[in-house]
Amino acid sequence: MSTDIPWNLIAPLIVIQLILAVVGLISLYKAASTRGPKWLWVIIILCGNLLGSVAYFVIGRKDAS
Amino acid sequence: MRQFRLFFRKEMLEMGRSYKWLWVPLVFLMLGVMQPIVTRFMPEILKSAGNMPKGMTITMEPPSGAEVMAQTLSQYNSVGLLILVLSLMTMISGERQSGVSQMIFSKPVSFVSYTAAKWMSMLSLITVSFVLGYAGAWYYTAQMIGPVDAAAAVKAGLFYLLWMWFAGSLTLLVSSLLNPAAGIAFVSLGAALLLSLMYGMIPEYLAWSPGALPQLAITFLQREGGDTGKAGALAISILCMAVFFAGAVSMVKYKKSKI
Numbered sequence: 001m002s003t004d005i006p007w008n009l010i011a012p013l014i015v016i017q018l019i020l021a022v023v024g025l026i027s028l029y030k031a032a033s034t035r036g037p038k039w040l041w042v043i044i045i046l047c048g049n050l051l052g053s054v055a056y057f058v059i060g061r062k063d064a065s
Numbered sequence: 066m067r068q069f070r071l072f073f074r075k076e077m078l079e080m081g082r083s084y085k086w087l088w089v090p091l092v093f094l095m096l097g098v099m100q101p102i103v104t105r106f107m108p109e110i111l112k113s114a115g116n117m118p119k120g121m122t123i124t125m126e127p128p129s130g131a132e133v134m135a136q137t138l139s140q141y142n143s144v145g146l147l148i149l150v151l152s153l154m155t156m157i158s159g160e161r162q163s164g165v166s167q168m169i170f171s172k173p174v175s176f177v178s179y180t181a182a183k184w185m186s187m188l189s190l191i192t193v194s195f196v197l198g199y200a201g202a203w204y205y206t207a208q209m210i211g212p213v214d215a216a217a218a219v220k221a222g223l224f225y226l227l228w229m230w231f232a233g234s235l236t237l238l239v240s241s242l243l244n245p246a247a248g249i250a251f252v253s254l255g256a257a258l259l260l261s262l263m264y265g266m267i268p269e270y271l272a273w274s275p276g277a278l279p280q281l282a283i284t285f286l287q288r289e290g291g292d293t294g295k296a297g298a299l300a301i302s303i304l305c306m307a308v309f310f311a312g313a314v315s316m317v318k319y320k321k322s323k324i
Binding site: 006009010012013016017019021023027035050054056058061 | 083084085087091094095099102148151152157205208209220285
């Protein structure tokens, strides 16, 4: 296992991932109510990496109206 | 015109508030960047993940830059299209259901400018997301795999962008027709996939169909395309977008009169 991983090229992916997760969590914290229990969304956002945050933005968010 | 600008600003604001301007471009960027990286490290990934018998070796031809770009585009055709439809599906039906559109239409507003603002904001979201993702894919491919022919890449990107616009217009039309979000996503995604699938099966007869666009874009990248029906597919797609827009306007009008 001596493959040198070019972190400088992979780092942006991790950053994008982090941004999505953090924004998802902030939005979750601020939301009055979501579709489904909030604690479940926290787990989904944290564990299901890219798809988790996308799923929250698509399904979980209730548009404030 | 003033109404249009007002509605357009409202749509943009709404897309910002629902974080669409953040997550859709980011997801597209990630999709685009992922493909070159995964392709580059495929041998290592196989080596560490697979339980291969001892002594077995896989020799893989390192793919060319154009090939990786083509793979990225087909990635966009599945996951990208799904993300697109999911993010746009409630644009019209959502306001109808929450009662916002009833409130708007109690005043003398033009249906055309209402729908056009939604349409334009949808197009700008798609354009920004796709251009960002495609540029990311291009940069990473050039860095990790090899050079990409610039003229072919730009041409392929433009064709693909038109296909995404077409899919977005379709979603907007379906959103004006139906109410349930899942139904909208299912119908518009199904129609778009069916179009491109049918082109894959009988390309001779459907050379003019909008479903030919993604395949055309991929062919541009892989070799100098001598495909027939490019202009036809372009013209028909633009025509379809216009028809979808007109349909959406009349549906907004029709559903309003039923309330």
